[in-house]
Amino acid sequence: MKRSNRLVVLTDFFLENPRKHIQLPYFVTICETTKSSISEDLDIINEVFQNQGMGYLQRSTGAGGGVKYIPAFSRENSMQFIEELRKKLEDPARILPGGYLYMSDLLGDPRTVREIGRVFASAFSKVKIDVIVTVATKGIPLAYAVASFLNVPVVIARRDPKVTEGSSVSINYVSGSSRKIQTMVLPKRSLEEGANVCIIDDFMKAGGTITGMINLLAEFDARVQAIGVLAEADDEEEERVINNYTSLVKITNVDIRHNKIEIQSGNYVENHTDS
Amino acid sequence: MKRSNRLVVLTDFFLENPRKHIQLPYFVTICETTKSSISEDLDIINEVFQNQGMGYLQRSTGAGGGVKYIPAFSRENSMQFIEELRKKLEDPARILPGGYLYMSDLLGDPRTVREIGRVFASAFSKVKIDVIVTVATKGIPLAYAVASFLNVPVVIARRDPKVTEGSSVSINYVSGSSRKIQTMVLPKRSLEEGANVCIIDDFMKAGGTITGMINLLAEFDARVQAIGVLAEADDEEEERVINNYTSLVKITNVDIRHNKIEIQSGNYVENHTDS
Incomplete structure (x- = not known):
């Protein structure tokens, strides 16, 4: 295979298989070339990935050595994306009755x-994570998106146990926004004991749902290594029970009377320097 | 930018932006090169994509002309994937009480x-689709996966209306498996009238849930153009109410007594010739 064709094949492979360790002989075979040619290809790809702020190829030598694509947005790319998100969320047409914000689009x-x-x-790029946990429903797509870049599975806690998942562990928790006692369930089979977990959710106010997830995960002796929420909102009535989390945006004010929304960037911006 | 670097940049761009129409001057600018060089790059990428059974670049000429990456698995790749899935699902350890099949992993x-x-x-590559619709919870990740390749949004019908989504339309339907009357809700704001819809779900038995979705979508004057279900199961007691769907696998027998599962490939295999 010619270099130009190999570059397309290899780029596709890395993007489809982030964080997967591959030994060079595999590429030598699929590209029908030599190890030194593959090595030069990897240098080119690594250079472009870094220049584009998309991450880098991690090489290792020796027996079992090889290469792994680590997706890591540059801080600049991340900041630009958060800023665009922030502006989109400030659109007053998003205000719903009760001061909620329409984000489904x-x-x-x-x-x-x-x-x-x-x-x-990218923010959790150096954290040891074995599995992403979220709770139905809106966090699910975000959880899969994170998982696809970290190359780990997703486990979904539900508010209603389903017969098709076998025996399960459940806990009760108090949801911050509705102040109701709710139930959260995780199938027994879904999580190994001692797993390193990253919790992902779309929204956090007082943090009741995330606290519920932490308590539920404690039943599995899981270690919560990271918590990511897309949007956090100030809760004036209640102090936040969760501190160690990363948010992308912060809803600071939804003013129904003046039809105005204020969104700031989340704590991601202060906490994460260049990755 | 050198050709080798351009090939990495362009391949990345197409994979991240399927079905997005791009005019060549855009690439000329970001790659700092000439139109004829870009044109040659596109020929190389198109050739590799086709050889790998990953789809193709669709070129158009004239004013507003440009290029679009159409992801389309070759029939061979699709068949191989379905076969692997079929084998994984036949593992008797998946049998749950009640004859259900554990698929959450x-x-x-x-x-x-x-x-x-x-x-x-790939199966729906030539169908006009504006939006993917699914119902919470298990169909959600599949719906996003389909949507990401078709470059269309996802709309999620829920079984419980949420206050954070504004006014909504709801219907009642009879779920095939539980025979209970259930409710399904779609936010009014989520779907434009007359949209071309593809319904995606993980599982279909008698088809009650999918019928529910079709009825709900009728309230939006939506046109259901395609229905995809990962797994279908025979329902001996009830005739299937949905006929025009595509399934990847078919659960034909779950024998609890002999601890045996039989999975066949779904109707995808008969219905879809090479794309």
Whole structure:
């Protein structure tokens, strides 16, 4: 295979298989070439990936050595995306009765969702994560987007146990926004004991749902290594129970009377320096 | 930018932006090169995409002309994937009480989910689709995977209306498996009138849930152009109410006594010739 064709094949392979360790002989075979040619190809791809702020190829030598694509948005790319998101969310047409914010259009756009996943995966790039956990429903697409870049599975906690998932563990928790006691369920089979978990959700106010997830995960002896929420909102009545989280945007004011929304960038911006 | 670098940049661009129409001057600018060089690059990429069974670049000439990447798995790639899926599902350890099949591990794996999306997107490659609709919860990741290849948004019908989505339209339907009357809700704002819809779900038995979705979509004057279900199961007691659908696998027998599962390939295999 010619270099130009190999570059297309290899680029596609890395983008479809982030964080997958590959030994060079595999590429030598599929590209019908030599190890030194593959090595030069990888240098080119690594250079472009870095220049574009898309991450880098991690090479390792010795027996079992090889290469792995680590997707990591540059801070600049992440900041630009968060800023665009922030502006879109400030559109007053998003205000719903009760001061809620309509976000379903953004969460329904696969490209936006994928970019949110890329930003979180970049922020948590150096954290040990075995599995992404979210709770139905709106966090699900975000969880998959993060998982696809980190190359780990997704486990979904539900508010209603389903017969088709076997035996399960459940807990009760108090949801911050509705102040109701709710149930959260995770199938027993879904999580290994001691797993390193990243929690992803779309929205956090007082943090009741995330606290519920943490408590539920404790039943599996899981280690919560990272928490990512797309949007956080101030809760004046209640102090936040969760501190160690990463948010992309912060809803600081929804003024129904003056039809105005104020959105700031989330704590991602302060907490994450260049990755 | 050198050709080798351009090939990496362009390949990345197409994979991240399927079905997006781009005029060549855009690439000329970001790659700092000439139109004829870009044109040659596109020929190389198109050739590799086709050889790998990943789809093709669709070129158009004249004013406003440009290029679009159409992801389309070759029939061979799709068949191979369905066969692997079929074998994984036949594992007797998947049998749950009541004769249900544990699939959450496969639906929790982002790579498997993405491939399922790719197969459906390839099957519906020539159908006019504006939006993917699914119902919470398990169909959601599949819906996003299909949507990401078709470059269209996802709309999620819920079984419980949420206050954060504004006014909504709801219908009642009879779920085939539980025989209970259930409610399905779609926010009014989520779907334009007359939209061309593709319904995606993980599982279909008698087809009650899908019928519910069709009835709900009728309230929006939507046109259901395609229906894709990952797994269908025979329902001996009830005749299927939906006929025009595409399934990847078919659960033909779950024998609890002999601890045996029989999975056949779905109707995709008969219905879809090479794309």
